[in-house]
Amino acid sequence: MKQYLFAVDLGATSGRTIIGNFTTEGWEMEEINRFPNHLIEVNGHCYWDIYELYRNILEGLKRVSDRKDVEIISIGVDTWGVDFACIGKDGQLMRLPYSYRDSHTNGAPEKFFMRIPRQHVYNLTGIQVMNFNTLFQLDTMRRDKNSALDSAEKILFIPDALTYLLTGETVTEYTIASTGQLVNATTRQLEPELLQAIGLNTSHFGRFVYPGEKAGVLSAEVQRITGLGEIPVIAVAGHDTASAVAAIPARNRNFAYLSSGTWSLMGIETDNPIITPQTESLNYTNEGGVEGSIRFLKNICGMWLLERCRQQWGNTSYPELIAEASACEAFRSLIYPDDDRFSNPINMEQAIKDYCKDTGQPVPETRGQIVRCIFESLALRYRQVLDDLHALSPHPIETLHIIGGGSRNELLNQWTANAAGIPVVAGPSEATAIGNIMMQAIAAGKACDLFAMRQLVAQSVPLKTFQPKDKPMWEQAYAQFKHKTQI
Known part of the structure; x- marks a missing residue:
């Protein structure tokens, strides 16, 4: 047994x-x-x-x-x-x-x-x-x-x-x-x-x-x-998210993380809270982590956007939707994912179309265009938050770790690397469960500390690294994102 x-x-x-x-x-x-x-x-x-x-x-x-x-x-x-x-x-x-x-x-x-x-x-x-x-x-x-x-x-x-x-x-x-x-x-x-x-x-x-x-x-x-x-x-x-962050397979503190699921939570790990007039105006949060750490992060509307659309589309499979998105024109329409109209609309697809119409952009006409709009907008929003983190972090940010269910979305992972301009390490997708079990293992005396457990995760869980590509195109798209979403 x-x-x-x-x-x-x-x-x-x-x-x-x-x-x-x-x-x-x-x-x-x-x-x-x-x-x-x-x-x-x-x-x-x-x-x-x-x-x-x-x-x-x-x-x-x-x-x-x-x-x-x-x-x-x-x-x-x-x-x-x-x-x-x-x-x-x-x-x-x-x-x-x-x-x-x-x-x-x-x-x-x-x-x-x-x-x-x-x-x-x-x-x-x-x-x-x-x-x-x-x-x-x-x-x-x-x-x-x-x-x-x-x-x-x-x-x-x-x-x-x-x-x-x-x-x-x-x-x-x-x-x-x-x-x-x-x-x-x-x-x-x-x-x-x-x-x-x-x-x-x-x-x-x-x-x-x-x-x-x-x-x-x-x-x-x-x-x-x-x-x-x-x-x-x-x-x-x-x-x-605290459990998921505990399971990040990082080798040092020089990273940011993106816990990708219904919500996207992007942040860094610090020893002390970062509370300044600037972090207040930017509405950043200091949540508790394991072993006395602070998760300094931003909540971003994540795959909720697509999940609500999928409910209207008969829960079409992710691979099918990703294939449709890949075949569509790049940066045709962009949304600000954290706009209040996307918090809990009766019809998410229509809310996205209305946003594009109201901001003078082409209205998405197909499922693929809707999905591409969501993914590109999320990647560019991640870039925006990462820019803030670079300025606020007490240590350099060399890598972005994507954990949670969204880490399996290779198209969005690559676009996030393109937008962010730094390597993205995807996995583990089961970070929350791993972090939960990690803390139980430490409590049971089966592990000594968080750092040792993270090294074991890095050794035993398949990870995939995405290098940034197409920098000029994504820089231009980022300028478009900031202009069209009026941020």
Whole structure:
């Protein structure tokens, strides 16, 4: 029987459970089950079905329990950021959690900044202002006299809420909490001043823990349901991007990263937060990483653009769409991916067409033109953010590491290298799961530190390097991008 670590990896559109381990020969991983993560729209609001996610986690645990060749030594959970569940005095969840894509927080930051100035909030947290940050969700719920919040004994971020369902223990993991604009970037703890402003205090949250700490063990109920024993649940880097960044196969700090999925998150790794008037005006964020690091980054609308179009196209395969895009005219139309109209439109394809029309560009007429517009615009947006990072980074940026599902998109990877003007190293595509399991391995004493684990990832995971090409053409396109998108 072989020992494995069990990772729960949940994204905004799908989730999976995975077993894996590191050996002297390299990395082993096996997917146990995969499942969709659907938004539920009820009475004008968007919710996550946390019970369905929990049911699928239990299903994954039951499947490995039935296997005679597998021994699970720990479990870790990572998810998307900012969202949370309210737990009542009786220990039950109070309503399904809101999704960050719900419209109830539109305009919420401005209302909060009437009480506490924007600059002061940024100086405390170093977090990019986005209307769906946990701080603004909670403030909106407070103003709306939300019954779930009014009755909440505890507020748990999504990975912590799932850990609670598995163990009965309430914890608040640092990396996931840092996404919500509630954590002081310097002290790396919840900020009492901001909690007080929304009628809360630290007692409303679970025990504060950092990646690698033990959260609890499987409850008696979960042991009965799954057939497993008192397996420890480790507080890994609960934010999926923090887990993914932990698995970057970098040999030194002279890199930037792009975690490419539904969202694209581009940044650098630093020892200390970068909080200046310039980073505030550019709306950069300082989120928590593993081993005391800071992920200084920018959120960019990523493959969400294409995923929403694919829903309208019958989920046509990526290879087919990429082939169509490759055959189309270059730089015919460009969009600014982070324009508000692309956040959650009813019809993404039409939103892209309307943007092009409104900015005096040719309107895309085919699927291939839409896809090419998305990919080229993303590559040029990445270049723009990378320019900022070159100026702000305390160390040189020699390489861009692309991790996550988007690292398999060779066309976009090459265009990103062309736009960025530096080598792009693509992989691993399973960075989030690898990072989750890495922290479990360190907690179990199977690995010594992050640097050693990164070297093992570099040795055992296939990587592909893309060198920049066609520099004059992409420089001209970048000028077009900045002009047409009015940035």
